[in-house]
Amino acid sequence: MAATKVTIPEYRETALDAIPAICQKVRDTFQTHKTKDAEFRLVQLRKLYWALVDLTPQIKEALRKDLGKSEYETVFTEIDWLKNDCMFQIRHLKNFMKDEKLGSPHVPLTYSFMNYRIKKDPIGAVLIISAYNYPLHLLLSPFVGAIAAGCTAVLKPTEMAPHTAMVAVEILKRLDPDAYAIVNGAIPETTALLDQKWDKILYTGSATVGAIIAKKAAETLTPVCLELGGRNPAFVTKNANIALAARRLLWGKAHNAGQVCMSHNYILVEREVVDSLIAHLNESFREFFPNGAKASPDLSRVVNARHFARLKKMLDNTKGKIVMGGQMDEKELFIEPTAVLVDSMDDSMVQEESFGPIFSIFPVDNLDQALGIANKVHRTPLTLFSFGTKDENNKVLNEMLSGGATINDSFTHGSLGTVPFGGVGDSGWGSYRGKASFDCFTHHRTVAETPAWMEALLRVRYMPYDWAKLRQ
Numbered sequence: 001m002a003a004t005k006v007t008i009p010e011y012r013e014t015a016l017d018a019i020p021a022i023c024q025k026v027r028d029t030f031q032t033h034k035t036k037d038a039e040f041r042l043v044q045l046r047k048l049y050w051a052l053v054d055l056t057p058q059i060k061e062a063l064r065k066d067l068g069k070s071e072y073e074t075v076f077t078e079i080d081w082l083k084n085d086c087m088f089q090i091r092h093l094k095n096f097m098k099d100e101k102l103g104s105p106h107v108p109l110t111y112s113f114m115n116y117r118i119k120k121d122p123i124g125a126v127l128i129i130s131a132y133n134y135p136l137h138l139l140l141s142p143f144v145g146a147i148a149a150g151c152t153a154v155l156k157p158t159e160m161a162p163h164t165a166m167v168a169v170e171i172l173k174r175l176d177p178d179a180y181a182i183v184n185g186a187i188p189e190t191t192a193l194l195d196q197k198w199d200k201i202l203y204t205g206s207a208t209v210g211a212i213i214a215k216k217a218a219e220t221l222t223p224v225c226l227e228l229g230g231r232n233p234a235f236v237t238k239n240a241n242i243a244l245a246a247r248r249l250l251w252g253k254a255h256n257a258g259q260v261c262m263s264h265n266y267i268l269v270e271r272e273v274v275d276s277l278i279a280h281l282n283e284s285f286r287e288f289f290p291n292g293a294k295a296s297p298d299l300s301r302v303v304n305a306r307h308f309a310r311l312k313k314m315l316d317n318t319k320g321k322i323v324m325g326g327q328m329d330e331k332e333l334f335i336e337p338t339a340v341l342v343d344s345m346d347d348s349m350v351q352e353e354s355f356g357p358i359f360s361i362f363p364v365d366n367l368d369q370a371l372g373i374a375n376k377v378h379r380t381p382l383t384l385f386s387f388g389t390k391d392e393n394n395k396v397l398n399e400m401l402s403g404g405a406t407i408n409d410s411f412t413h414g415s416l417g418t419v420p421f422g423g424v425g426d427s428g429w430g431s432y433r434g435k436a437s438f439d440c441f442t443h444h445r446t447v448a449e450t451p452a453w454m455e456a457l458l459r460v461r462y463m464p465y466d467w468a469k470l471r472q
């Protein structure tokens with residue numbers, strides 16, 4: 001199908017005084033019950049799918065402008081990802097929506113005539129606030145879940161990817177305008193949104209802002225799903241395939257220029273194989289970027305000058321030694337994938353979330369020491385990676401908790417859009433993706449139905465209480 005010629009307008013914040021009415025409209029629409037209808041949900045999901053197809057050129061262009069993202073990454077991690085999300089919900093929606101009949105072991109024989117079931121109710125009008133690194137994916141992927149669940153929604157894209165935010169506006173125009181809306185802006189607009197009453201808020205972003213969202217939501221007892229970040233460790237033991245570990249870990253930091261909530265912040269590596277790891281990282285670097293990283297069309301740029309300065313400061317403050325990369329160009333917001341060899345867990349490269357193409361390598365004596373350090377740096381990171389023997393990998397999983405984990409690779413657990421994704425503790429509350437996206441915006445309501453004929457049996461429960469009735 002030929003793409004429609006659509007010009008995406010300049011980024012504009014939503015007027016603050018328009019926000020209450022926008023939110024009221026989606027709340028009122030929810031009360032009409034029209035979004036609960038399965039056909040309505042399916043039509044909206046199909047419209048979203050075709051909007052993504054139709055606006056593919058605009059999406060590619062926006063992401064190139066916002067993050068210097070390659071078409072390759074845009075297609076796989078934004079457009080195709082979202083199209084697959086839509087297809088998954090379309091395919092399984094009627095099944096997800098079905099009441100679940102409850103039987104044994106939940107319902108004992110004596111209660112079995114009361115027809116216990118779980119009814120799947122949309123939670124209501126929801127707010128989705130998203131981060132900048134996958135600006136379309138992180139905005140629309142939870143939205144797919146909200147549509148599938150039968151909710152109405154207001155979306156707040158990140159202001160740091162303004163071109164993508166305006167493409168999202170165009171996408172939303174193709175869906176029901178009473179049920180879904182976009183509010184653009186930064187802190188004032190988000191604050192105005194948080195002043196409204198929501199039935200659920202899904203927020204993706206930093207832990208600092210996550211705490212602000214959670215605190216504000218608590219005032220009105222609004223449930224929240226928080227998708228936050230973390231200082232993710234990677235463990236590499238002397239028994240790992242070091243060349244493989246190096247290639248996979250470097251990819252995890254080069255992909256989207258390391259602006260991935262799941263990418264590793266630091267590698268804890270057994271001392272015997274530190275030199276080998278560094279040599280293999282450099283070898284992989286040369287393979288990935290044969291003409292240098294700066295010339296590569298595949299390496300995204302850092303999103304803006306503020307984040308460039310933050311990453312530069314981490315490198316300026318480190319007491320470690322750069323052992324791979326290190327080049328940067330402020331004008332182009334370019335930072336080479338960079339590894340720093342450190343020897344203290346207090347180093348800025350370990351303590352701060354990098355969320356960029358830079359990471360540290362921290363030599364350790366053994367896996368016990370590595371786990372001790374990682375648990376002290378951040379007890380519940382979003383992810384962890386382990387490269388070792390089966391027993392070593394199991395030890396890592398058993399002795400450190402994380403939102404998700406990948407063995408022998410970089411974030412494969414988060415590369416599949418159909419399995420639950422989320423943090424734990426201070427790296428996130430709740431999860432979404434696949435069926436979890438539907439569940440995230442669904443209230444699972446237990447319903448019981450007591451037939452009239454049961455009165456003969458139920459008389460034992462009525463006052464006046466009499467043990468003798470039980471024996472009759």
Ligand code: NAD
Binds near residue numbers: 382423
């Ligand atoms: P951010 O917290 O700066 O911004 C996220 C959203 O919050 C934006 O829409 C922004 O407008 C809004 N916001 C910012 N400050 C606010 C305030 N004071 N009050 C109300 N709203 C506010 O996050 P970011 O820089 O876009 O993203 C980077 C962070 O997000 C990293 O920590 C990363 O690990 C995390 N992240 C997590 C996931 C995940 O799925 N767990 C995915 C991507 C990014």
